[in-house]
Amino acid sequence: MDGLARPFDPAGGARRPVLPFSILDFVPFCALLAVGWGLAWVGVVSIPAARVVGVAGFHGALLAGALADGRRVWRRGTPGLVCTGLLLIAATLSHASVWGSASYLAVPVAVGIFTFRDQARGDLGLPLRWDPGAVALGLAVGLFLGVHLLISASRTLGYQIRLSPLAPILAALAYDAGANVCSAECFFRGALFGRWQRRWGFWRAAGAATGLSVIRYLFDPALPRSIEVVTGVVFYLSLLGLSGCALVWWSGSLLPSAAASLAFFSAYRTLAGW
Amino acid sequence: MVSRGAGGSARDLLGGIVGLTVIAAATSWAAESPAPPLRHLYLLPILWGAVRFGQLGGLLAGLLAVLLYSPLVLPAVEQEGLTEETLDGLVTFGIFLGIGALAGALAQRARAQAERYNTLLALQRILGSGDEIEPTLAAVTTELRSALGAREVALMLFSEGEPLLVVRRAGAPPARPGQGEGFCDESAARWVVREGRSLFIADPETDPRLGPPPPGSRSPGVRRLFLVPLRARDDCIGVMAVEREGEFPRSDRTAVETLGLQLALGIENARLAARQRRFAQELEEKVAAATRSLRELDQAKTDFLSIVSHELKTPLTAVQGFSELLLTRPILPDRARQFLGYIHQEAERLGRIVADLLDLSRIELGRGVELHRSPVALGPLLQANGELFQAQTSRHRLIWEASPDLPLALADRDATDQVIKNLLSNALKYSPEGGVVRLWAARSGREPGMVEIGVSDQGVGIPAEALLRVFEKYYRVSHPATVRARGLGIGLALAKHLIEAQGGRIWAESQEGRGSRFVATLPIAAEPLRPALGSDR
Numbered sequence: 001m002d003g004l005a006r007p008f009d010p011a012g013g014a015r016r017p018v019l020p021f022s023i024l025d026f027v028p029f030c031a032l033l034a035v036g037w038g039l040a041w042v043g044v045v046s047i048p049a050a051r052v053v054g055v056a057g058f059h060g061a062l063l064a065g066a067l068a069d070g071r072r073v074w075r076r077g078t079p080g081l082v083c084t085g086l087l088l089i090a091a092t093l094s095h096a097s098v099w100g101s102a103s104y105l106a107v108p109v110a111v112g113i114f115t116f117r118d119q120a121r122g123d124l125g126l127p128l129r130w131d132p133g134a135v136a137l138g139l140a141v142g143l144f145l146g147v148h149l150l151i152s153a154s155r156t157l158g159y160q161i162r163l164s165p166l167a168p169i170l171a172a173l174a175y176d177a178g179a180n181v182c183s184a185e186c187f188f189r190g191a192l193f194g195r196w197q198r199r200w201g202f203w204r205a206a207g208a209a210t211g212l213s214v215i216r217y218l219f220d221p222a223l224p225r226s227i228e229v230v231t232g233v234v235f236y237l238s239l240l241g242l243s244g245c246a247l248v249w250w251s252g253s254l255l256p257s258a259a260a261s262l263a264f265f266s267a268y269r270t271l272a273g274w
Numbered sequence: 275m276v277s278r279g280a281g282g283s284a285r286d287l288l289g290g291i292v293g294l295t296v297i298a299a300a301t302s303w304a305a306e307s308p309a310p311p312l313r314h315l316y317l318l319p320i321l322w323g324a325v326r327f328g329q330l331g332g333l334l335a336g337l338l339a340v341l342l343y344s345p346l347v348l349p350a351v352e353q354e355g356l357t358e359e360t361l362d363g364l365v366t367f368g369i370f371l372g373i374g375a376l377a378g379a380l381a382q383r384a385r386a387q388a389e390r391y392n393t394l395l396a397l398q399r400i401l402g403s404g405d406e407i408e409p410t411l412a413a414v415t416t417e418l419r420s421a422l423g424a425r426e427v428a429l430m431l432f433s434e435g436e437p438l439l440v441v442r443r444a445g446a447p448p449a450r451p452g453q454g455e456g457f458c459d460e461s462a463a464r465w466v467v468r469e470g471r472s473l474f475i476a477d478p479e480t481d482p483r484l485g486p487p488p489p490g491s492r493s494p495g496v497r498r499l500f501l502v503p504l505r506a507r508d509d510c511i512g513v514m515a516v517e518r519e520g521e522f523p524r525s526d527r528t529a530v531e532t533l534g535l536q537l538a539l540g541i542e543n544a545r546l547a548a549r550q551r552r553f554a555q556e557l558e559e560k561v562a563a564a565t566r567s568l569r570e571l572d573q574a575k576t577d578f579l580s581i582v583s584h585e586l587k588t589p590l591t592a593v594q595g596f597s598e599l600l601l602t603r604p605i606l607p608d609r610a611r612q613f614l615g616y617i618h619q620e621a622e623r624l625g626r627i628v629a630d631l632l633d634l635s636r637i638e639l640g641r642g643v644e645l646h647r648s649p650v651a652l653g654p655l656l657q658a659n660g661e662l663f664q665a666q667t668s669r670h671r672l673i674w675e676a677s678p679d680l681p682l683a684l685a686d687r688d689a690t691d692q693v694i695k696n697l698l699s700n701a702l703k704y705s706p707e708g709g710v711v712r713l714w715a716a717r718s719g720r721e722p723g724m725v726e727i728g729v730s731d732q733g734v735g736i737p738a739e740a741l742l743r744v745f746e747k748y749y750r751v752s753h754p755a756t757v758r759a760r761g762l763g764i765g766l767a768l769a770k771h772l773i774e775a776q777g778g779r780i781w782a783e784s785q786e787g788r789g790s791r792f793v794a795t796l797p798i799a800a801e802p803l804r805p806a807l808g809s810d811r
Contacts, residue, residue, distance in 0.1 A: 001426045001517045002488060003478035003499040008462035012483030148341055155349045198477035198496050202521050228352075249520065252495045 020195045021068040029061035029084075052091040054221075059183040060084025063107070066126065066186035067114055079114035086110055087179060094171065101171035104178025111186060126190040129253040138256030139263045141243045146267025149236055157228055159271050169269050176265040185258045188213040188241070189248050202249055210241030240264050286326050290335060293319045298342035308350035308363035313343060320370060324378035328385070332378025336370040343367070390529060393421040394536055401540040407548055411441040414537070422530065424516045425497065429504075431512040431541070432467050438512075463513040466501045470510050472531055474522070475499040498522035502531050504538035511538060574748035574763070581762055585627055589620035627762070634747065634764050637771050645689055645775055649682040649799035652690070652715040652727060659694045660713055669707045672698075677716035683725050684799035689772040690727075693780075696765035697729040697792050704733035704790070723798055724778065730791040736784040744782055745770040769794070 033054055040050030064080020086107050093100030115126045153159040163169065188209045196205035214237045217223060223233065244257035297319065301312045316339040324332025347363035354360055400413045411429050418427040431439045462484070466473050475481050478499045497519050504512040514534050516522075596613040599605065605613065633643055653676035660674030683690070694713070701711045709732040718724040736744060740751045750763040773780045773794045784790035 001428055001499070001515060003475060003484060003517065004428060004430075004461045004463055004515055006478075006485035006487065007460040008465050008485075009483055010465060012481070016480050016482070144341075148345075151345050152348060155345050156352045198480060201476070201523070 016195075016199075018196070018199070020191045021065045025068070026061050026065070029057050029064070032057045048095055052088065052095055055091040055179060056084055056088035059107075059179040060087050062183035062187035063087075063111065066183070066191040067111065067118075068191075079110070082114075083107055083110055090178060094175065098167045098171045101174040104174045107178040108182045111182060126186055127194065127248070127253050128255060129251070130255060131251055131253055134247065134251035134253060134256040135259045138244075138247050138251075138259035141247070142240070142260035142263025143267065145236055145240055145243070145260075146264040149232070149264070150267055150271065153232070153271055161270050163270060172269045173262075173266060176269070177262060181258055181261040181265060184213055184216070185244070185254050185261060188216075189244050189257050190254050193245050193248060197245075197249060202245070206242055206245035206249075209245060210238055213241045214238055236264070290319050290323050290326075291338070293322070294335070294338055294342060298339075301343070301346070308347045308360050309366065310346070313346075313363075313366055316343065316370060317373060320374045321377050324374055325381045327378070328382035329375055329378035332374035332376075332381070333371065334374075336372075336374025339370045339374075340367045343370070386529065389421065390533070393417070393533065396421070397537060397540055401544040402547075407541075407545060408439065408441060410544060411439075411541070414541075415441055418514075418516070418533075418537075422516055422518070422526075422533075424518045426517045428515040429512060429541075430463050430515070431504075432464075432510065437464070462499075462501055463515060466503050466513045467510050470503050470505065472503065472527070472534075473501045474527060475501075478517075495519050500527055500530060502534035504534055504541065506538045506542035511542060571748075577750075578748045578762065578764075582627075582631070585762060586624065589624045589627075592620040593617050593624075630762065630764055630768060633768055637768070638747075642775060643689065643772060645686040645772075647684055647686050647776060650685045650687045650690060652676060652683055652725065652796075653680055655687070655691055655694060656713055656715055656727075659691070659698060663695075663698050663702060667702055670702055670705055671708070671710045672713065673710060674713040676714065679717060680715055681717060681725060682799040683796040685776050685778075685796045686772075689776065690796065693769045693772050693794060694727060694729075696769045697727075697794070700765055700792070701729050701731035701733070701790075705731040706733065709733060709789075717798070718795055721795055724795040725798055726793055726795050728791060728793040730789060732789040735786040735788055736782065736790050737786055741782055741784055745780070766792075 036045070036050045036053035036057065039045045040047050060080060060083055063083040064078065067079040067083070087104075090101070090103040090107065093103045111126070112128060115128050118126075150161055154161060192212065193205050193209035196208055199205070200208075214234055217233050217237055218230065223229065240261060244260055247256040247260060248254060294316070297312075297315045301310055301315065304310060304312055320332060320335045320339055323335030327334075343363075343366065347360065347367070350357075350363065351360045356364075396417050397414060400417060401410060403410075411431075415427045415429055418424070429441045430437060431441075462473055462475065475484065476498055477496060478484055479487055479497070497517055498521075500516045500518075500522060502514045502516070503510045504514055514530070514537060516530055596617050600610055600613055636643060656674045656676050660672055664672040698711065698713060705711055711732075712730045713728070715725060715727045718726045736751055740749075743749045744751065745766050747767040748763045749767075770780050773796070777797045778795040780792065780794040782790060782792050
């Protein structure tokens with residue numbers, strides 16, 4: 001209870017900002033995405049090339065924001081820049097070959113290195129405490145939701161479950177692990193929920209962080225626009241997001257939540273037609 | 275006592291999930307419609323989850339039931355649209371969630387109420403059983419920590435706005451503010467006492483109103499700090515600080531505030547009871563001391579009466595005997611003169627005893643002895659007394675001396691003379707045969723502006739425990755070597771009274787077996803008028 005060992009001034013200083021980063025810091029990312037899509041629109045670059053830039057720019061922006069930890073995103077030797085670079089390479093390799101997607105796995109490794117380096121410096125960093133029990137619970141939650149998704153989708157909409165060819169599924173899983181899940185967990189659960197739960201309490205923080213993460217998926221250009229898919233995204237990703245926030249709150253680590261997301265997306269990737 | 279909600283364990287949770295799964299499998303197997311009658315069986319694990327885990331448990335159990343039941347309902351909605359049966363299935367979703375949340379909330383509230391009463395009872399028991407306030411409060415913090423599901427609970431007692439005591443947990447020593455122990459003088463606790471309001475700090479690590487946290491103290495989890503004033507009657511006697519990890523909702527904070535009110539009254543009552551016990555104990559000790567003193571006084575008076583009777587009877591017997599001889603027998607003039615001398619001597623002794631008794635009586639009545647203070651030359655007084663007492667004894671050697679620079683004392687001559695006589699008489703009485711008795715007067719080295727009169731002997735000495743009491747009335751030091759010494763036990767008491775009445779003081783120093791030394795001081799009146807007198811025999 002070191003709160004009693006510190007002086008208290010009711011007038012106090014300015015409260016910490018709501019966001020753990022500055023919105024203006026994302027202008028370069030937005031410019032990169034706009035230029036990429038603009039060039040693709042006018043035909044200067046191909047659509048796949050623009051997609052590579054988009055993947056790298058978007059996930060890189062989320063990771064840069066998550067790793068900023070209350071400082072300027074574009075500080076010297078920024079982790080965001082490194083992660084964006086890795087994502088750009090991985091997206092390019094993935095585009096070149098289906099097995100190139102394995103290079104996405106370098107991104108979580110880099111995130112881990114940056115986080116431990118921050119913590120060694122005395123900063124809080126992203127919570128990445130290893131707790132096997134909590135990770136197992138996260139896997140169970142993700143699997144439960146994933147299996148429920150498979151049952152509902154196959155019974156309601158007639159989607160088929162398929163495991164071959166295996167290579168694209170593995171490539172998608174590598175993308176999920178290295179870009180999709182990694183950036184979403186770090187940004188929405190690690191940075192936003194982590195900051196907001198201190199300020200607002202669990203339910204409001206979890207609701208806001210989950211809402212934003214659902215919106216992020218709704219704007220994903222790769223998502224089919226049918227009503228049942230959008231409903232499913234809102235339903236399952238809301239549950240997944242709330243479960244993830246609860247797991248972070250309970251375990252004090254992002255790893256169980258990441259395990260839940262990974263398990264859920266693994267089940268999702270076995271649905272034909274994604 | 276607060277809404278932790280969970281009375282269950284991981285085993286219960288696993289049991290619930292298995293139960294729900296079995297029921298889901300049964301209903302799925304048996305279902306021919308989106309609203310099979312067996313769906314109501316879901317309510318059992320939902321209610322069980324609500325009772326065991328509170329509102330969150332009920333809601334999660336309801337949600338789980340909805341998820342397990344939805345593969346029956348949603349395809350039917352997709353295929354058949356909103357029919358009576360599919361609508362029934364959808365309404366069932368709401369019923370599962372609603373009953374789970376409602377039953378959980380009710381169960382949680384009932385449990386919180388019961389736990390609150392139990393906590394209050396436990397606190398009352400602790401506060402009522404302890405004699406000392408500090409260990410009692412330490413036990414209270416331990417009880418509160420468990421009841422509130424808190425990471426830490428601290429109680430700080432204040433007196434007139436100033437921190438008095440900080441108790442954190444049982445076993446840890448209570449800290450006095452200013453001794454460190456993690457308590458800052460300008461902390462939030464003082465603000466709470468000053469304002470008389472509760473204070474909730476949602477995140478002490480980042481709250482700008484608090485000073486920066488110590489290095490290395492940051493943690494990934496969220497800790498909430500809630501401080502409640504402890505108000506007893508109209509006074510804020512302290513602060514209860516509760517630190518919890520995770521959530522600390524308003525309902526829990528209200529419960530803590532209620533508890534704070536009860537606790538403050540309990541602490542105040544415990545303090546009053548402790549004070550009362552202490553007062554009763556002190557009173558008992560005082561009564562015992564007074565009784566002891568009265569008994570001693572009673573015994574001393576009895577002894578005194580016996581001694582007085584003896585002291586009066588001895589000279590009276592001599593007077594009676596010698597006067598009877600003079601009256602009844604023909605006696606030669608020289609012999610008769612000798613007898614008359616004895617009679618006169620004994621009459622003088624009787625007179626002194628009666629005078630001492632009268633002085634004592636006046637002192638006891640609070641009238642004191644009438645004094646006429648004037649500059650007195652102590653040298654002649656010493657000489658007169660020295661010669662007088664030496665003339666009366668051949669068993670002791672008497673030495674008297676006054677220092678050359680002895681100033682005049684501002685004193686009553688007769689009273690000072692009586693003091694010297696009493697001290698000398700005592701010294702001779704308790705000195706062995708051949709012992710040297712010294713009588714001196716000098717300017718005081720330790721008390722400027724005073725002169726000292728001292729008498730020392732080579733007697734049996736006074737035990738340390740008796741040294742403090744030798745100036746008490748009727749007190750006589752009992753010693754086998756001096757048991758035959760005569761005296762009323764009032765000489766030193768009179769001397770003390772007379773010296774203090776003249777603005778001086780008197781004390782005794784002694785070493786058992788080596789003799790005693792009595793010293794009295796008197797204020798200086800003027801410088802000496804003539805050279806000091808001295809005699810060494």
